[in-house]
Each structure stands twice: as structure tokens, then as C-alpha cells.
Amino acid sequence: MYPRSFHYHRASSLKEAGTMLSQLGDDAKLLAGGQSLIPLMKLRFANPTHLVDLNFVAGTSFIKESHGTLHFGSLTRHAEIENSVIAAKIPILHDCAAGIADVQVRNRGTLGGSLAEADPSGDWAVVLSTLATQVRCLGKKGERTVDLKDFIQDAYTTALTHDELVSEVAVQIPAKGSGGAYLAFKRAAPVYPTASAAVQLTMDGNFCKEAAIALGCVGLTAIKAKDAEAALRGQAISEKTLSAAAEAASAAADPQDDMRGSADYKRTLVGALVRRAIEIAVRRARGEKVEVSHLYA
Ligand SMILES: Cc1cc2nc3c(=O)[nH]c(=O)nc-3n(C[C@H](O)[C@H](O)[C@H](O)COP(=O)(O)OP(=O)(O)OC[C@H]3O[C@@H](n4cnc5c(N)ncnc54)[C@H](O)[C@@H]3O)c2cc1C
Numbered sequence: 001m002y003p004r005s006f007h008y009h010r011a012s013s014l015k016e017a018g019t020m021l022s023q024l025g026d027d028a029k030l031l032a033g034g035q036s037l038i039p040l041m042k043l044r045f046a047n048p049t050h051l052v053d054l055n056f057v058a059g060t061s062f063i064k065e066s067h068g069t070l071h072f073g074s075l076t077r078h079a080e081i082e083n084s085v086i087a088a089k090i091p092i093l094h095d096c097a098a099g100i101a102d103v104q105v106r107n108r109g110t111l112g113g114s115l116a117e118a119d120p121s122g123d124w125a126v127v128l129s130t131l132a133t134q135v136r137c138l139g140k141k142g143e144r145t146v147d148l149k150d151f152i153q154d155a156y157t158t159a160l161t162h163d164e165l166v167s168e169v170a171v172q173i174p175a176k177g178s179g180g181a182y183l184a185f186k187r188a189a190p191v192y193p194t195a196s197a198a199v200q201l202t203m204d205g206n207f208c209k210e211a212a213i214a215l216g217c218v219g220l221t222a223i224k225a226k227d228a229e230a231a232l233r234g235q236a237i238s239e240k241t242l243s244a245a246a247e248a249a250s251a252a253a254d255p256q257d258d259m260r261g262s263a264d265y266k267r268t269l270v271g272a273l274v275r276r277a278i279e280i281a282v283r284r285a286r287g288e289k290v291e292v293s294h295l296y297a
Helices: 014-024 037-042 078-082 091-099 103-108 111-117 124-128 226-232 239-252 263-285
Strands: 007-010 028-031 050-053 063-066 069-073 133-139 142-147 152-154 165-172 178-186 195-204 207-216
Touching: 014 028, 014 050, 014 133, 014 165, 028 037, 078 091, 078 103, 078 111, 091 124, 091 178, 091 195, 111 124, 111 165, 124 195, 124 207, 178 263, 195 263, 207 226, 207 239, 207 263, 226 239, 239 263
Parallel strands: 007 050, 028 050
Antiparallel strands: 063 069, 069 165, 133 142, 133 165, 178 195, 195 207
């Protein structure tokens, strides 16, 4: 189906895009990679009267390192993160970027668009919630920085006001001795996962000093599995702690029955993903190079 007709506006700066949003009113929407918005417009689930295109704004796609933090421009494409040597300093970012859909989607879709969309099945919010992540928001009143945990408020709902946009995403590089892994279980590449698990650990030998675990596609937003984190924190990694963390993660999941599987199936699946992701995170924390790819049905 064709989208309903709309007025197209090309912004020449992020500031101008914000001004356009405030002048054009509630029926205006930003266009980044178009990989969520355009399909919704074609299905006529989204019918914006005005589209403000960000794709011609210079300097919005970058990956930089500064003072122990990685900075991503809002229009940085998934594929750029997948192929970036700088982003590879946090291996879990590569796991995520390389597993999103297919190469066409990864070449167009952006980090800023993914976070702004806040799709309950989106990968980035899950992965980034295991790291110290801040979202820079630019609006009429200037810039503000919002912690990711406060940025995503509900399914498809963020802290952005109508005339604000995401200008940058900043991710702190984890301490030495850290390792992370992100695993998603999918029916095919160009579909969202059935369930996913992100694990980021700080280790001292086999002893877990710090743990962050987040679950995807099993709730309205990414779920921080706090009891699973507590099952690892301050413990040696063993069969017993792995099982306790996996069990706690399954209990934290709040999935729905849908075409991807029953709620019970997803709860079991997420426990298995967490267990595997912990094992890979531990190996990476030791300095091993471990390739990770999503698992397919
Ligand atoms: C076939 C297919 C499979 C997919 N599979 C996956 C998957 O497995 N995992 C996954 O995570 N994603 C998946 N996606 C979605 C993809 O990752 C998108 O790139 C992402 O959801 C949105 O990014 P975008 O740049 O395309 O945003 P757009 O579609 O352009 O915009 C999405 C929303 O965000 C708003 N927006 C965009 N940029 C900004 C900004 N800078 N500031 C404020 N608001 C903004 C727009 O107004 C719109 O409301 C899939 C998409 C398709 C088409």
C-alpha cells in the first residue's frame, strides 16, 4: 500500500529540524533511516502530515572515542557500528549491530531512530541498558542529557518532547576485566527476535565483581533482570550460579503469547540465552576473542 500523502521537508541542521517540528505541530515526524517509520506509513498505521528528513544534515553520523566514552551520532547506521574498529572496543555493540535484520536494514537504520522508536522488540535498548548509556536530546530549550533508563519510558514512548530529537548517544567503555555478550533467538534474519539477552560482567579471575543483565522481547521495554544480576555479583561463576542466574532471568521475563511463541516457551528460551551469554561474557572478560552470532530457529 502507498502511504497517505505528506509534505516533505529537508532539514539542514538538527537545530533546524527541531524548529520545524515545533512549527509544524503534532502531525510532523522526523525521518532517519525510515526502517520503522516507512513500513508503518505504508501500512497506514502512521500517517504524518509532514516528514522532516534528517538524512541531509552533515555531521550526524560518527563514532568517536573521548575520555573513556564512545560517542555515536544519531544517524550512525547499524552497519557503521557493525564495521567500526572503535565500536569494537565494546564487543557487545558489535554483537547487536551485526545481528539486526539484514544488510539492507542495517545500511539504512540508525541508532538514534531505534532508540527514539522504543520498539519493545528493538535490540539497541536491551544492549545499551547493560552499559552506562546517555542520550543527548536537542530541542527548542537547548540540549539535555538523559540516562537511557529514564529515556525509554514504555513501549513506543520516550522522554522526548514533540519538538526534541536525539542528537547523540554516549556509552562509557566498561572497566578493564569486563566482558559482554548479546544473543538473540530469531526465526529468520529480517525479523525481530523471539527473545534476547544482553550480559555485561566485570570479572576478577572467575569471580564476578559486577553484573548487568537485560532481556529483550519479553516485556514492553527491555527488562533489567536484577535477581539474575544479584545471583552472579560477588560470586564465583559455577554451574550453580549459572543456573541461579538463568532461573532468575526466566522469572523476570514478562512475555506474551504471540506468533513468535508461547509465553512459557519465551521464558524458557530467555533463561537459556542468559546462561550462554554469561559463558561468552566470562571468556571475553578473560581476553578471549569469541565470535557471537544470533541463533536461528
Ligand atoms: C524488515 C525489518 C527488520 C527489522 N529487524 C530489526 C531487528 O531485528 N532488530 C532491531 O532492533 N530493529 C529491527 N528493525 C528496525 C530497524 O532497526 C530500524 O532501523 C529502527 O527501528 C529505526 O531506525 P530508523 O533510523 O530506520 O528510524 P525511522 O524509521 O526513520 O524512525 C523511527 C522513529 O523514530 C523517530 N526518529 C528517527 N530519528 C530520530 C531522532 N534522531 N530523534 C528523535 N526521533 C527520531 C522517527 O520520527 C520515527 O518515529 C527492522 C526493520 C525492518 C524493516
